[in-house]
Amino acid sequence: MTIRQSVLRGTVPLGVAVLCGATLAGCSGAGGAGGGSQAHSINVLMVNNPQMEDLQKLTAANFTKTTGIKVNFTVLPEDDARDKFTQDFSSQSGQYDIATISNYEVPFYAKNGWLASLSGHATGDTGFQQSDILPTIQQALTYNGQIYAEPFYGESSFLMYRKDVFAAKGLTMPANPTWQQVADLAAQADGAQPGMKGICLRGQPGWGEVIAPLTTVVNTMGGTWFDQNWQAQLTSPAFTAATNFYVNLVRAHGEAGAPQSGFTECLNDMEQGKVAMWYDATSAAGSLEASDSPVAGKVGYVPAPVDQTKSSGWLYTWAWGVQKASTHQDDAWKFISWASGQGYENLVGQSLGWSRVPAGKRASTYRNPSYVAAASAFAQATETALTSVDPQNPGVQPRPAPGIQFVGIPEFTDLGTQVSQQISDAIAGQASVGQALKNSQALAAKVGAKYAGR
Structure with a gap:
């Protein structure tokens, strides 16, 4: 929600200009031929x-x-x-x-x-x-x-890590890591090379930025945005624990400038050797393994870390x-x-x-x-991630709408963006997680009230 989103995400806006291939296929806009003016x-x-x-x-x-x-x-x-x-x-x-x-x-x-x-x-x-x-x-x-x-x-999403750095430090990445194992490894990998931090996690505001990975952590740690009756759950023990875990991890062992870091910034940090691990979109692997990438051949790929669920990648x-x-x-x-x-x-x-x-x-x-020859480092890990997710049941309790890293309702673009600013402020140390979630709960409750009883 490479989100280029790499893409991507899925979700990261790329550039600000309208690009039109006039020499190839023409370009239509507000004044274009609605629905196509020609027969074909x-x-x-x-x-x-x-x-x-x-x-x-x-x-x-x-x-x-x-x-x-x-x-x-x-x-x-x-x-x-x-x-x-x-x-x-x-x-x-x-x-x-x-x-x-x-x-x-x-x-x-x-x-x-x-x-x-x-x-x-x-x-x-x-x-x-x-x-x-x-x-x-x-x-x-x-x-x-x-x-x-x-x-x-x-x-989907998975965990990327520097195999060479782990080998030099005598660290072992589990085949299916838990988030606690990842946090422990981040602490041990922090400073493994001059200026290197243990992990990169998105902290940039945006429903497709920090909210995407954070929500997968919430899911696997037992939380949800809304229960099946549309009651907001952002101040629930599980949602609070997951958010505290995420914020504390990135503040303690995450990248420099985390509150402004999204997909693109983490990609750059990984390529430039500034972080030892990165949890993000599977589509990032193509850039990391490109012929001109400084870390090509040095990165390992394992499933998204879990806690209470068997898988936790997004879709x-x-x-x-x-x-x-x-x-x-x-x-x-x-x-x-x-x-x-x-x-x-x-x-x-x-x-x-x-x-x-x-x-x-x-x-x-x-x-x-x-394709497999060109993408041998990450093809299998990507396919596994894509086939193991469940958009209908990504957590441990029933949900009122589909979605893993988002809630499948039109209001989520606005709600997610507003909550993301609260979380980013917490990462920046400008607010406590408790206050950020209290503010967010009020926002979510207003949205949930529109759907309750339907």
């Missing part, structure tokens, strides 16, 4: 993550050349894209046929009738091989038994959703089936390099010899 033209709104930029470069010479369907791309930073597709899909204006939406949006977009069901296309298109989509990803994009989006790439996917008001749904499916298909992954691998494949969505990706 579709409008696609997507976030400006690297994987989408690769797609934009490859579309005209491959998809359009083969199908005759022109694709008009509008490419925006994540926050701007989310605002725009929410406005367009909620009004059913039909300006965009397709948008990159995530598993966060799918359930309530589908419930509101904003998305066209893709089940008929998916099951009728034998070449697409819907059965190859990882079950956890497909489940996250399904509502009331209907598929409402197809994944472009997916990610996030950028996926293609078709607006229900679109009048070009057949052409939209042709584009989606190409962009999310095995053939496109092979195209990227062969033309741009296998490390740039939008992975994390198909089982076959992890059986592809070319």
Whole structure:
């Protein structure tokens, strides 16, 4: 919620400029041809993550050349894209046929009738091989038994650590570490090299920044944002204990500037040898193992640390959703089936390099010899992370809405962002965890009251 989010996250906005491939596929915006003015033209709104930029470069010479369907791309930073597709899909204006939406949006977009069901296309298109989509990803994009989006790439989370540093210090990373073991290792690895801290954990405000990893810790330590009756639980013993653990760990053994550190900052710290461990998105591994990375070949990957649950990784996917008001749904499916298909992954691998494949969505990706060879350090760990998560039951008690690192309701973007500022202040030492959670509880209670009794 690489969140580039690496992506990513999943969730980290990348840049502030609108990027348009005018020489490749044209560009449409507020004044563009709504829904596509040509018989075989579709409008696609997507976030400006690297994987989408690769797609934009490859579309005209491959998809359009083969199908005759022109694709008009509008490419925006994540926050701007989310605002725009929410406005367009909620009004059913039909300006965009397709948008990159995530598993966060799918359930309530589908419930509101904003998305066209893709089940008929998916099951009728034998070449697409819907059965190859990882079950956890497909489940996250399904509502009331209907598929409402197809994944472009997916990610979970895991723990990354410097194998060479651990070996030099005589430290052993468990195959399936607990959070307490990680905290102990962080203390021992702190100062292993000049200026090196034990671990990097996000502290930057944002519902897709500090809230993402923190919520997975809350889940595995027995907490939840809301109980099944929508009663806010942010001051519960479990939520408090998990938040104290997270804040204390990053304050004691975490990276410098933690309150301002998100995915990008932790990635840089890991690459530059400033931290010995990092818990974050699986999609980060591609950057760490890139040919120009200073730590390539030096990093080990193990599952997300746990406490009371068997697994605790998050789940996030950028996926293609078709607006229900679109009048070009057949052409939209042709584009989606190409962009999310095995053939496109092979195209990227062969033309741009296998490390740039939008992975994390198909089982076959992890059986592809070319991809596995290029991603040997992390492919198996990533697949394990993606297949072991449960978005419906990520903790130890029933929840009223799906989601692992978020709560699947529209209000969470605002709620999560407000709470994240409270947590970041606690990491900065500007407030106690108790006060931060007391303030957050009041915010969450207002949201829960809207849903209680429904």
